Amino acid sequence: MTFDLDNLGLLPADSPVPDATGHFGAFGGRFVPEALVAALDELSAAYAAARTDPQFLAELDHLARTYTGRPTPITDVPRFAAAGGAAARVVLKREDLNHTGSHKINNVLGQALLTVRMGKRRVIAETGAGQHGVATATAAALLGLDCVVYMGEEDTRRQALNVARMQLLGAEVIPVTSGSRTLKDAINEAMRDWVTNVADTHYLLGTVAGPHPFPQMVRDFHRVIGVEARAQLLAEHGRLPDAVAACVGGGSNAIGIFHAFLDDAGVALHGYEAGGEGLASGRHAATITGGSVGVLHGTRSFLLQDEEGQTIESHSISAGLDYPGVGPEHAYLAQVGRAQYHPVTDAEAMEAFGLLCRTEGIIPAIETAHALAGALQLGRELGPDGLVLVNCSGRGDKDVATAARWFGIDLGEGA
Amino acid sequence: MSALHGAFARARAERRAALVGYLPSGFPTQAEGIALACAMVGAGVDVVEVGLPYSDPLMDGPVIQAAVHRALTGGSSVAHVLGTVEAVAATGAPTLVMSYWNPIERVGVEAFARRLAAAGGVGVITPDLPPDEAGDWITASDAAHLDRVFLVAPSSTQERIAAVAAATTGFVYAASTMGVTGARASVGGGARDLVARVRAVTDLPVAVGLGVSTGEQAAEVAGYADGVIVGSAFIQRILDAPDHGAAVAAVADLAAELAEGVRRPVAAAPQTYL
Numbered sequence: 001m002t003f004d005l006d007n008l009g010l011l012p013a014d015s016p017v018p019d020a021t022g023h024f025g026a027f028g029g030r031f032v033p034e035a036l037v038a039a040l041d042e043l044s045a046a047y048a049a050a051r052t053d054p055q056f057l058a059e060l061d062h063l064a065r066t067y068t069g070r071p072t073p074i075t076d077v078p079r080f081a082a083a084g085g086a087a088a089r090v091v092l093k094r095e096d097l098n099h100t101g102s103h104k105i106n107n108v109l110g111q112a113l114l115t116v117r118m119g120k121r122r123v124i125a126e127t128g129a130g131q132h133g134v135a136t137a138t139a140a141a142l143l144g145l146d147c148v149v150y151m152g153e154e155d156t157r158r159q160a161l162n163v164a165r166m167q168l169l170g171a172e173v174i175p176v177t178s179g180s181r182t183l184k185d186a187i188n189e190a191m192r193d194w195v196t197n198v199a200d201t202h203y204l205l206g207t208v209a210g211p212h213p214f215p216q217m218v219r220d221f222h223r224v225i226g227v228e229a230r231a232q233l234l235a236e237h238g239r240l241p242d243a244v245a246a247c248v249g250g251g252s253n254a255i256g257i258f259h260a261f262l263d264d265a266g267v268a269l270h271g272y273e274a275g276g277e278g279l280a281s282g283r284h285a286a287t288i289t290g291g292s293v294g295v296l297h298g299t300r301s302f303l304l305q306d307e308e309g310q311t312i313e314s315h316s317i318s319a320g321l322d323y324p325g326v327g328p329e330h331a332y333l334a335q336v337g338r339a340q341y342h343p344v345t346d347a348e349a350m351e352a353f354g355l356l357c358r359t360e361g362i363i364p365a366i367e368t369a370h371a372l373a374g375a376l377q378l379g380r381e382l383g384p385d386g387l388v389l390v391n392c393s394g395r396g397d398k399d400v401a402t403a404a405r406w407f408g409i410d411l412g413e414g415a
Numbered sequence: 416m417s418a419l420h421g422a423f424a425r426a427r428a429e430r431r432a433a434l435v436g437y438l439p440s441g442f443p444t445q446a447e448g449i450a451l452a453c454a455m456v457g458a459g460v461d462v463v464e465v466g467l468p469y470s471d472p473l474m475d476g477p478v479i480q481a482a483v484h485r486a487l488t489g490g491s492s493v494a495h496v497l498g499t500v501e502a503v504a505a506t507g508a509p510t511l512v513m514s515y516w517n518p519i520e521r522v523g524v525e526a527f528a529r530r531l532a533a534a535g536g537v538g539v540i541t542p543d544l545p546p547d548e549a550g551d552w553i554t555a556s557d558a559a560h561l562d563r564v565f566l567v568a569p570s571s572t573q574e575r576i577a578a579v580a581a582a583t584t585g586f587v588y589a590a591s592t593m594g595v596t597g598a599r600a601s602v603g604g605g606a607r608d609l610v611a612r613v614r615a616v617t618d619l620p621v622a623v624g625l626g627v628s629t630g631e632q633a634a635e636v637a638g639y640a641d642g643v644i645v646g647s648a649f650i651q652r653i654l655d656a657p658d659h660g661a662a663v664a665a666v667a668d669l670a671a672e673l674a675e676g677v678r679r680p681v682a683a684a685p686q687t688y689l
Contacts, residue, residue, distance in 0.1 A: 031545075031548055032543060032545065033473075033474050033568070033590075034567055034568045034590070035566075035568035035593050037545060037568075037571065037575060038568075039570070178480060184471065185471075187473075188472075192595045195474070195594060196594040198570065198593060294517045294521055295517040297473075307521070308492060308518055308521060308522060309518035310518070311471055311517075
C-alpha cells in the first residue's frame with residue numbers, strides 16, 4: 001500500500017467486513033426502531049455514492065489539508081520511552097495536532113459534508129469527553145448547519161471547558177440527566193431526537209459503534225490515520241512497527257490506526273481499554289476484556305451488562321472512554337485474534353500521562369494516556385530492536401483540571 | 416387462531432377496534448403493577464402489553480422512562496416480568512411482553528420464549544428488533560407458538576412494510592408518528608395513511624400506537640385501525656395519583672373512557688381540496 005498524497009480525506013477500506021447488511025462476523029448489524037431504518041438506508045446510499053465521487057473526495061481532501069492540518073506528523077519520543085523503562089523505540093502519530101485537538105475531526109468533516117449532500121440542515125451529536133461535540137460544533141459552524149450536542153450532565157461538569165467551547169462555536173449543549181448521566185445516556189437522548197426529527201436532521205455519531213452504516217463509515221473517515229502513519233514510518237524509519245497501540249472506548253481512533261496494518265502479519269495490534277479502578281473492582285469501562293456479547297445502541301458487540309441484559313454503568317477517569325459498549329469491528333478483531341485488547345487502570349494511565357508531559361513536553365488527552373501506558377509495556381517486552389507506534393489521539397488541554405486534581409496541583413478553585 | 420387474533424376478531428365482529436393497554440412490569444411495585452393491569456382489563460382493555468424494564472429505553476419518552484426507572488430501582492427482574500404476565504393472563508386478556516432486544520438475547524432467545532409461553536404470555540413486541548435481525552427469534556417464537564409483533568413507521572417504504580408484515584404474526588404495530596412514546600395533542604396525520612399502506616400488503620390486524628391518550632383520539636384511530644394502543648397516558652395517571660387506590664381508580668377511569676372511544680369509531684372525514 002502506498003501513501004496516496006492525492007487523497008488525504010477519505011480512504012475507503014478494501015475490507016471483507018462488514019458485509020452488505022453491516023455485519024462483522026457475528027457482530028454489528030442494525031438493531032433499531034423501524035422508524036430509523038429509512039434514514040439509515042438513506043445514509044448508506046449517500047455514503048456509498050460519496051465515497052467514489054471525485055468531487056466529494058476533493059472537498060474532503062481540501063478540508064483535511066487546509067482546515068484540519070493533515071497530514072499530521074509522527075514524533076519519536078525517546079525520553080518518554082527511556083523514562084518508562086521501554087528499550088524499544090516509541091513513535092507517536094500526532095492526531096493531537098489536528099484542529100480541535102483530536103482525531104475526531106476526521107470523521108466529523110466527512111459526515112458534515114454528507115449531511116449537506118443529503119440536504120439536511122441540522123446535525124445532532126453525543127459527546128463524552130466533549131472532543132466529538134467540539135469537533136461537530138466546529139464543522140457545523142464551518143458549513144452553516146444547526147447543531148445540538150447531547151452530553152451527560154456528569155460529563156458537562158467534568159469537561160466544563162469543552163461545554164464552553166461548543167457554545168462559543170454556536171452549538172446548543174443539552175445536559176442529559178437520565179440514567180448514569182454519561183455518554184451512553186447522551187446516545188439514548190440523541191437517538192430519541194433523531195427518530196423524532198429525522199427528516200431534516202443527521203445524527204453525526206462520533207464513534208465506530210451504532211447501527212450500520214456508522215461503524216463502517218466512521219472507520220473509513222479515520223482510516224487516513226493509519227495510512228499516513230504507515231507511509232511515514234516506512235519513509236522515516238525504513239520499516240513497519242512491531243506493534244501499534246491505541247486506546248479504545250467506542251474505538252474510532254484505534255480502528256483508524258489499525259486498519260492500514262491489518263494485512264501486515266508482522267504488526268501486532270493492541271487496544272487499551274479503560275480499566276478504571278481495576279477489573280476486579282467492577283468499576284471500569286473495559287468492554288472486551290471485562291464484558292460479554294450483547295446488543296446496545298443498535299449494534300451487537302461486547303458490552304458491560306448484568307445477567308439479565310441491563311447495561312452496567314462504566315467508570316473511567318477519562319470521560320471519552322467511559323462507555324459500556326465498543327464498536328463491533330473491535331469485537332470481530334478480538335474474536336478472530338487479529339487484535340488484542342487489554343485493560344489499563346486510571347493510575348497506570350495517569351502515570352504515563354505525567355511522564356509524557358515531563359519528558360517530551362506533550363500533554364496528551366487522558367484517553368490517549370491509556371495507549372501510552374500500553375505502549376511502554378509493549379516497549380519493555382519488545383526490547384531495543386522494537387518499534388511501537390502509538391496513536392496520540394488527542395491533546396490534554398481539556399483534561400488539565402482533572403490531571404491537576406490527580407497530581408495534587410492547586411488550581412486555586414477554593415474549597 | 417391465536418388468542419391475540421381472537422381478541423381482534425371479536426372486536427371486529429363488534430364493529431369496533433380492540434383496546435391495547437401498556438404498563439411496565441414492576442411499576443410502581445410488582446404487586447401494584449399487577450393490580451393496575453387487572454384494573455385496566457376490568458374496565459375494558461382487550462389486550463395487555465407488559466413492558467420489560469430496560470436500562471436504555473431509547474424508543475421511550477420521559478413518562479415511560481420515569482416508570483421504567485422506578486421499576487428497575489425497585490429490583491425488576493425477568494422472573495418478575497413473567498410473574499406479572501402470568502397474573503394478568505389469568506384475567507383472560509391476551510397478554511404480550513414488550514421488550515427491547517438485549518434482555519431477551521441475554522436470557523436466551525429460546526429459553527425466554529419457552530418461559531413466556533409457560534407463563535401464559537401470547538407473544539412479544541420488539542421495538543428495536545427489525546425482522547432483518549430476527550432469525551433466532553422467528554425460530555424460537557414459532558417453536559413456542561408465540562406471536563411476534565414487529566413495528567412499521569411512517570418513514571417505512573412499501574417494501575419494508577411488506578417485509579415487516581410478512582415476518583409478523585398477531586398484529587402489525589403501526590407507530591403513528593416519527594418519535595418516541597408519549598401523549599400528544601394529536602395523533603399523527605400519517606397514521607391513517609400508514610394503516611392503509613399496511614392493509615395493502617396483509618390481512619393481519621393493524622394497531623396504532625404512540626400518542627393516544629384520550630377517548631376522542633381512540634375514537635378517531637378506531638375509525639381506520641383494528642387496534643388502539645395506549646401506554647404513557649396510563650402511566651401518567653398512575654404518576655399523578657396520590658396513592659395506590661387512587662391509581663387503580665384513575666387507570667380504570669381512563670380504560671373506560673378509551674373503551675368507550677374504540678366503540679364509536681369516527682368515520683373517515685371526506686377529503687376536501689381547497
